[in-house]
Amino acid sequence: MVQRNDKVTALNENIMNQERKKQERAHRRKKGLYRRLVVFGVLVVIMFTVMISTLTSQSTVIAEKKEERQKVEKRLEEVKQEKSQLSEEVNKLQDPDYIGEVARRDYNMSKPGETIFKLPKKKEESR
Structure with missing residues (x-):
């Protein structure tokens, strides 16, 4: 039985x-x-951080561009208005009567036989 016991012990070991x-x-x-899960989690966190920072910087740039666009559009309207006024002035300067009026008003010129009277300007009444 000793041998049997050795085999059982060896088998158990x-x-x-x-x-x-x-x-x-x-x-x-x-x-x-x-x-692997920790490394994957860290990579996911890094990717989300990069994505969020990119989105915030892009939204800031977009807001700045919108503001700049509004300023440029406002300036464009001003330039269009100025162009309209200048075109109107050019058309007026084509008219000889208007040129005569400007010459009389700004340069104190007169037509032959015309007398210029300069009247004092009326002051507006203060309330």
């Missing part, structure tokens, strides 16, 4: 070693899984 190795492999796999 082999089974125990196999079971221990199996548990160690499972433990190593779990550790590897946790490490």
